[in-house]
Each structure stands twice: as structure tokens, then as C-alpha cells.
Amino acid sequence: MSEKVVAMILAGGKGTRLQSLTRKTAKPAVSFASKYRIIDFPLSNCANSDINVVGVLIQYESTELDTYIGNGEKWGLNGVRSKTATLSPRQTEEGSNWYEGTADAITQNIDFLDEYNPQYVLILSGDHIYKTSFKEMIECHENSHADATISVIEVPWEEASRFGIMVCDNNDFVKEFQEKPKKPVSNLASMGIYIFNWKTLRDYLKRDAKKEDSTHDFGNDIIPTMLANNRKLKVYRYKGYWRDVGTLASLHQANMDIARGIDGPDLYDHRHDTVIFTEDTHSVPQYVGPLGSIKNSIANQGSVVLGKAESCVISSDAIIEEYAECINCVIMSGARIKMHAKVKNAIIAPNVVVEAHENINLEGDKIVLVSK
Amino acid sequence: MRKICGFVNLFNSPELGPLTEKRNFGSVTFLGRYGLIDFTLSNFTNSGINRVGIIVNKFPNSIRSHVQNGSAFTINTKTGYLGVLYNEQHERKDTHNDVTTIKATRTHYDIVEDSDYVVIAPAHLLMCMDFYPIIREHIASEKDVTVVYEHRFDLDKEFKGANLLSVGNKKAKFLKKNDQKEKEGFVCLDTYILSRHFFDEILEEHVNINEKYGLNDMIKFMVNKSKKEMNAHEYNGFVLPVTSLDNYIKGSFFLLSYLNRIKLIKDGWPIYTATHNTPPARYGPKANVKNSFIANGSIINGTVENSILSREVIVSQGASVKNSIVFTKTEIAKGASLNFVLTDKTAYIGEKASISGTKKEYFIIKQGAKI
Incomplete structure (x- = not known):
């Protein structure tokens, strides 16, 4: 059976900038907003866009992520017409290879895509926080008759030199792609979200695989080659909240956006196709104690607040004991902040114990990671 | 390996005023998160009992929508089974009881299958009960029935109308129902282990004895008739009786305190419940x-x-x-x-x-x- 769109989520990277949070966990599996993991966002977006077949490309610390994704049931992607496959590098007749780049990961799974023979392939990243329906982008791609559509977001001009920048003509077709330009002439940054016509992409992947000097990357190789061949590349201007949570600071900030409820994806819209789906653990109800205080925060079931939490994100089975204080903290599951401890501007890794009377980062504005 | 199945019996559940006007007792929200039935269902799951039936007295849809396909409670979703037993045809008759409900629904064969022992437990007594050692004790006793009881000292206030037992030397006999005149006594926790042949006998004999008899009455009758004794198992753990709306409210607030809560919700004994797509609070x-x-x-x-x-x-x-x-x-x-x-x-x-x-x-x- 052929599908109109198959989504491929790139979730194999290590995410070294998250330090020890990704020592034993792939970045997309890192906890987010107390109940979620980062990959819940792209997977839920797919489900909410009526995309039925999703391949998740995994490599670094793949076991936990693979187990979490399972058959896609958490996102409803296990229905009669849907399929979720975790695609890790495999041994084949030709030998065995790790994924060498984002494009190579897709190349090594051409057989998976051929099975569904889609009209379009949607390439997503497993570590973005945003809530969207891809329907509009798909429509934009179809109407433009382009070979590929690249989702872009306007970034502040002063930050444009940190991104892959798309320079467009008046009709939003790409003229030029500049990777981290010193003097940017556009502020439209590529989000690493692409729609390709499958037949075209398949060709380019095959050719790219044979190039010895290629890094087999969408941004570095596939897009520039398509541009050089005068292929039609459209940009889709994304509006709304979107964050790449690749660093401790950006991960912390995106969590805070949700805790304070001022910015960030609306998790409280209950219409059935706008929910971010995730795992619901069998934890006890969350409890706030007689001396507890919690403001500007979100907390998942199983958490216990006996002390003070202000602007915090508190995961299940995390405990803030009496007289302990947490301000601007992301407290991951099973962490324990003991009596009279004070922590500020921190991410507290899962199952970490902050000892009684300990003070962490009270004066610092820089986000610190508290880990074992 | 002996095979064991379980039934949650909702026929002994009390009314909770307006809360049970339109829904079953078992699906009444508890502690903001659970359905009352979750505690007994979790006892089965945590005791390793994978084939469970829920004997529903009324409002079966509220139970079905709470337990859904049972996957939130079942250890293995293929070898395990969570079935809802409900008897539409007897709904308004005076023979509408747990025994006729079990008999009327084909589902019960799927649950009982080739089980050697049947565990029956109520939903209104919230406990953290491991059935496994009780089953072992039952097997060793070579009796047809094991009844689980609690020694209580507040029977003048609680357990009105519950079956009282006389217990001696690990053997039990039924006494009168609790008229709340005495404080101390052995109260039947409506929890039984039945050997399979005895369970089958109850179903077979029911029509000949009295179709208005419920399971408790049948056990009582057949034990008395055959002059057999029941094996008695004393439960020493914590029991929270939800026997009235007052008790429901009292019990809810009692559990707000951490020291009380850990009597019922223990580490290593998770309470399973329906899952939801709700965001954090x-x-x-x-x-x-x-x-x-x-x-x-x-x-x-x-x-x-x-x-x-x-x-x-x-x-x-x-x-x-x-x-x-x-x-x-x-x-x-x-x-x-x-x-x-x-x-x-x-x-x-x-x-x-x-x-x-x-x-x-x-x-x-x-x-x-x-x-």
C-alpha cells in the first residue's frame, strides 16, 4: 500500500552539548516539561498531521529510545493503517555501516521507504520542541510544484550567522544556501525540516552515496547539490514557537517557557488533534505538603512538593523536601532535594540527590547541570 | 504449576449517594487519580494473577470505559485477560446477583478456563493484599474454601451488615451479620479462595438451591450443608472500608497524610489505573x-x-x-x-x-x- 507522506525522524545523534544528560540517553529521549520526552513533540506532530507511517532513525544509545518508541502506541501510530519503525544501522549483505550523516541514514533505509513508495518524504529532527500540523507545509509544497520544501524560521539578524540561512527570491524559492554566513543577507534559518519528492530525493541519495568527498548530510550536501542542479526548492515560513534544545541553556529555557506559561507550545489545548501524546506512568497522585509552596511551575503525577518550588518543572517521583527551595529548576524524575537545600538556575538530572543544606548556583545566572 | 484466576465482585459494593447514581461504584474517582476498582485489580496484577473478571452489578459502561481493553492492568496482554461480566437479562429481576451474572456470561469461561483455583475479592475494601501466600496456604489446607478475615475492634461503627465469622485453629464458620452491637469480632473481608471443583459446584447447584442467593450466601449454604470447614486466613494489613459516602470522604482525607498513605500505597506494589493524555498540572x-x-x-x-x-x-x-x-x-x-x-x-x-x-x-x- 502506498502512502502519500512518510515521515523520517532523525534521532540518532549524541547531543554532546547536553553533557551528562546524554551520557546514557539519546538526546530525543531526554525528559522535557516534566511528563514528556523531547521526541514526543515530532511524533505527536506527525500523528496530528494524519501521517501514518513514521520511521525513527536511531543510533546513539538506541536501546532506551527504541524501547520508549516501541510500536508507536503512545502516539496512536500503531493503528490498522499506521506504522512506527525504529530504524537502527544494520548488518546487510553489503556489510555493516553506522549512519555517517543525516542523508546517509535515509540512504541506508531506502528499502523501508520503497516499501511504502510515498509521494513525499518529510524529514524531521528528533530534538525540536514545537507543536504544529505539517498539513499546511505539505499543501505549500504540493502547490509550489517544487522538488523540495524547506521549513524556515525568521531569526534575529544578529544571530543569523549561527544558522544555515536560506536566501530566497520574491516567490520564496531558494536562490542560495549559506551555512553559518559571516555576513548574512537573509534571516531565514533552516529548521532542518524538509519535504522532498521521494523519487527525486532517492536519486540524489544514491548519487551522494557514491561521492567520496560528501559528508552525506542534508544541509551540507543534498540541498547544495540540488541548488547547483537548478532544482526548485521552496521555503515554507514557519510561524510560532520552535526551539532546538541542543544545549543545557536552551533546554532549560524551553522548559521554563512552559513552566511560566508565557511562551512555548500550548499543552492545555484538549482538542484531540492538538495534544502532545506521551507515556502516562503509574505514579501516585502528585502531592503538595502542608508547608509546600509551588508557583509558576508544572509538575507531573508522582511528584512531591513539601518545600518551595518557584518556576520549576518537576517530573514524576521527584521530591522537594520540607524547607528546601528550588528556583528556576528543571527537576527530572526521581531526583530528591533534601531539607534546607537551595538550588537555582539548574537542571537536576534523574535520580540525583541534593543533600540537606547544600546550596547550588544561588548567585549564578548561568544554567548548571546537577548530575551524579 | 497451578493455574489461578480472579474475580472482582462489585455486587457487594455499597451505594455512595449521588456518586453512584449514574456510575458504578468501581469507577468512582478516588484520590483524584484512581477508580475505586483499581486497588483490587492491582492486587490481582501484583499477585501475578493474569486472568481476571469483573462481576458488574450495574452501570457496566462506566466500568468498561474505565478499564478499557484491560491493557493498563494486565501483565501480558495476550496470555492475560480482563473481562467485564454483566447480565443484561437479569438486570431488573430479583435473581440479579453475582452467581447468575457469572453463569449468564460466556466470558467467564475465558477467565476460568483450566484454572485450579478461583480468587474472589470485593472492590469496596481497599487493601494491599498479596493473594499468592494465601493461595499457597489454601492449597496446603486441602479445604474447598479459604476465607480472608480481619480481627477488628470497631465493628460497632464499621462493617454494618458484613458477615461475621467464628474462627479457631485456622478454621472459620459463618456467624450472623454484623448488627453493630459488639465492638470486637472477626469480619469476613468478602475475599475467598475457592478450589475449582467447589466453584463449579456453586454454579451448578445455584438453580437448585435458590437463584436469589448471591455468592456469599452460596458459599455459606454449601459450607454449612456439607458440614465442611473453611480455612481461615487472617489479614493483618491495612483495610480502608469504603462502605458509605461518609467513609469515602473520610478515607480520602485520611490518605492525604503521608504516614497514612503508605499503609495503602506501597513501594513495589503499584496501583495501576487507566492512562490519560493529560499534560502536567x-x-x-x-x-x-x-x-x-x-x-x-x-x-x-x-x-x-x-x-x-x-x-x-x-x-x-x-x-x-x-x-x-x-x-x-x-x-x-x-x-x-x-x-x-x-x-x-x-x-x-x-x-x-x-x-x-x-x-x-x-x-x-x-x-x-x-x-
Whole structure:
């Protein structure tokens, strides 16, 4: 059976900038907003866009992520017409290879895509926080008759030199792609979200695989080659909240956006196709104690607040004991902040114990990671 | 390897006033997160019993929608099975009871299959009971029935109408029902281990003996008739009887205290429940929450004290909820206040409304009410 769109989520990277949070966990599996993991966002977006077949490309610390994704049931992607496959590098007749780049990961799974023979392939990243329906982008791609559509977001001009920048003509077709330009002439940054016509992409992947000097990357190789061949590349201007949570600071900030409820994806819209789906653990109800205080925060079931939490994100089975204080903290599951401890501007890794009377980062504005 | 199946018997469940007017006792929300039936279902799961039937007295849809396909409670979703037994045809007859319900539904064969022992447990006595050692004791006793009882000293206040037992030398006999004249006694916890042949005999003999008899009556009758003794197992753990609306409210607040809570909700003995796609609870800048259970999806921007809030409850700015139990999707608008109130699901408490009951008599707001 052929599908109109198959989504491929790139979730194999290590995410070294998250330090020890990704020592034993792939970045997309890192906890987010107390109940979620980062990959819940792209997977839920797919489900909410009526995309039925999703391949998740995994490599670094793949076991936990693979187990979490399972058959896609958490996102409803296990229905009669849907399929979720975790695609890790495999041994084949030709030998065995790790994924060498984002494009190579897709190349090594051409057989998976051929099975569904889609009209379009949607390439997503497993570590973005945003809530969207891809329907509009798909429509934009179809109407433009382009070979590929690249989702872009306007970034502040002063930050444009940190991104892959798309320079467009008046009709939003790409003229030029500049990777981290010193003097940017556009502020439209590529989000690493692409729609390709499958037949075209398949060709380019095959050719790219044979190039010895290629890094087999969408941004570095596939897009520039398509541009050089005068292929039609459209940009889709994304509006709304979107964050790449690749660093401790950006991960912390995106969590805070949700805790304070001022910015960030609306998790409280209950219409059935706008929910971010995730795992619901069998934890006890969350409890706030007689001396507890919690403001500007979100907390998942199983958490216990006996002390003070202000602007915090508190995961299940995390405990803030009496007289302990947490301000601007992301407290991951099973962490324990003991009596009279004070922590500020921190991410507290899962199952970490902050000892009684300990003070962490009270004066610092820089986000610190508290880990074992 | 002996095979074991279990039944949750909802026929002995009490009425909880307006809470059970339109739903089954087993699906009544508890602690903002559970259904009352979850405790017994979790006892089965945690005891390794994978084939379980729920014998439903009424409102089967509320039970079905709570347990869904059973996957939230079943150890293995293929070899395990969670079935709902309900007898539409007897609904309004005086023979509508647990035995006729089991007999009338083909489902019970799927549950019992080739089991050697059948465990029957109620939903209204909340306990953390491991059936496994009791089953082992039952097998060693070579009796047809093991009855689980508790030695209590408050029978003048609790367990009205429950079966009392005389117990000696690990053997039990039925006495009268509890008329609340004595304080001390051995009360039957409506929990039985039955050997398979005895279970089958009950189903076969029922029509000949008295179709109005329920399972308790049948066990009592057949044990007396054959002059057989029952093996008696004393339960020493904690029992929270939810035998009335008063008890339901009292029990809920009793569990707010951590030291009480760990008697019923223990590490290594998870309470399974239906899963939901609700986001985490959000506490706004004006939230002032003390000594309360808050379920996911709730948005709190007012005062909540000594209260239990279910999923997706909204407490607006300036609103105050004290000593109250609030069911799913209730909204408490700006400046409204609740004190000693129990609101059922999807109620709306309008701006500046002020409702209070007393500790002795809670004010009950019905499902969907707008005030």
C-alpha cells in the first residue's frame, strides 16, 4: 500500500552539548516539561498531521529510545493503517555501516521507504520542541510544484550567522544556501525540516552515496547539490514557537517557557488533534505538603512538593523536601532535594540527590547541570 | 504449576449517594487519580494473577470505559485477560446477583478456563493484599474454601451488615451479620479462595438451591450443608472500608497524610489505573496550594488547601478550594470558594459563588451542575 507522506525522524545523534544528560540517553529521549520526552513533540506532530507511517532513525544509545518508541502506541501510530519503525544501522549483505550523516541514514533505509513508495518524504529532527500540523507545509509544497520544501524560521539578524540561512527570491524559492554566513543577507534559518519528492530525493541519495568527498548530510550536501542542479526548492515560513534544545541553556529555557506559561507550545489545548501524546506512568497522585509552596511551575503525577518550588518543572517521583527551595529548576524524575537545600538556575538530572543544606548556583545566572 | 484466576465482585459494593447514581461504584474517582476498582485489580496484577473478571452489578459502561481493553492492568496482554461480566437479562429481576451474572456470561469461561483455583475479592475494601501466600496456604489446607478475615475492634461503627465469622485453629464458620452491637469480632473481608471443583459446584447447584442467593450466601449454604470447614486466613494489613459516602470522604482525607498513605500505597506494589493524555498540572503565579493531591491537567491559580483535585480541574485566580474533593473537569471561576464540598465531574462554579458544607455534612454538587 502506498502512502502519500512518510515521515523520517532523525534521532540518532549524541547531543554532546547536553553533557551528562546524554551520557546514557539519546538526546530525543531526554525528559522535557516534566511528563514528556523531547521526541514526543515530532511524533505527536506527525500523528496530528494524519501521517501514518513514521520511521525513527536511531543510533546513539538506541536501546532506551527504541524501547520508549516501541510500536508507536503512545502516539496512536500503531493503528490498522499506521506504522512506527525504529530504524537502527544494520548488518546487510553489503556489510555493516553506522549512519555517517543525516542523508546517509535515509540512504541506508531506502528499502523501508520503497516499501511504502510515498509521494513525499518529510524529514524531521528528533530534538525540536514545537507543536504544529505539517498539513499546511505539505499543501505549500504540493502547490509550489517544487522538488523540495524547506521549513524556515525568521531569526534575529544578529544571530543569523549561527544558522544555515536560506536566501530566497520574491516567490520564496531558494536562490542560495549559506551555512553559518559571516555576513548574512537573509534571516531565514533552516529548521532542518524538509519535504522532498521521494523519487527525486532517492536519486540524489544514491548519487551522494557514491561521492567520496560528501559528508552525506542534508544541509551540507543534498540541498547544495540540488541548488547547483537548478532544482526548485521552496521555503515554507514557519510561524510560532520552535526551539532546538541542543544545549543545557536552551533546554532549560524551553522548559521554563512552559513552566511560566508565557511562551512555548500550548499543552492545555484538549482538542484531540492538538495534544502532545506521551507515556502516562503509574505514579501516585502528585502531592503538595502542608508547608509546600509551588508557583509558576508544572509538575507531573508522582511528584512531591513539601518545600518551595518557584518556576520549576518537576517530573514524576521527584521530591522537594520540607524547607528546601528550588528556583528556576528543571527537576527530572526521581531526583530528591533534601531539607534546607537551595538550588537555582539548574537542571537536576534523574535520580540525583541534593543533600540537606547544600546550596547550588544561588548567585549564578548561568544554567548548571546537577548530575551524579 | 497451578493455574489461578480472579474475580472482582462489585455486587457487594455499597451505594455512595449521588456518586453512584449514574456510575458504578468501581469507577468512582478516588484520590483524584484512581477508580475505586483499581486497588483490587492491582492486587490481582501484583499477585501475578493474569486472568481476571469483573462481576458488574450495574452501570457496566462506566466500568468498561474505565478499564478499557484491560491493557493498563494486565501483565501480558495476550496470555492475560480482563473481562467485564454483566447480565443484561437479569438486570431488573430479583435473581440479579453475582452467581447468575457469572453463569449468564460466556466470558467467564475465558477467565476460568483450566484454572485450579478461583480468587474472589470485593472492590469496596481497599487493601494491599498479596493473594499468592494465601493461595499457597489454601492449597496446603486441602479445604474447598479459604476465607480472608480481619480481627477488628470497631465493628460497632464499621462493617454494618458484613458477615461475621467464628474462627479457631485456622478454621472459620459463618456467624450472623454484623448488627453493630459488639465492638470486637472477626469480619469476613468478602475475599475467598475457592478450589475449582467447589466453584463449579456453586454454579451448578445455584438453580437448585435458590437463584436469589448471591455468592456469599452460596458459599455459606454449601459450607454449612456439607458440614465442611473453611480455612481461615487472617489479614493483618491495612483495610480502608469504603462502605458509605461518609467513609469515602473520610478515607480520602485520611490518605492525604503521608504516614497514612503508605499503609495503602506501597513501594513495589503499584496501583495501576487507566492512562490519560493529560499534560502536567500547572501552578500559576497566584497559586497557593497546601496539603493537597493535584491530578495532571489541572490549572491552579488560586488557593487549594486540604483538598483532592482530579484531572483537568481549573481553579481560577482568587478562587479558593478548602477541605474539598473536586472531580474531573470541574471549573471554579474567579473569586468562587468551596469549603467542605464534593463536586462531581464537569461542574462549573461561577464567579464569586460561595458554597460550603460542614465537616459532618459535605455539600455535594452533581455532575455537570452549573452554580
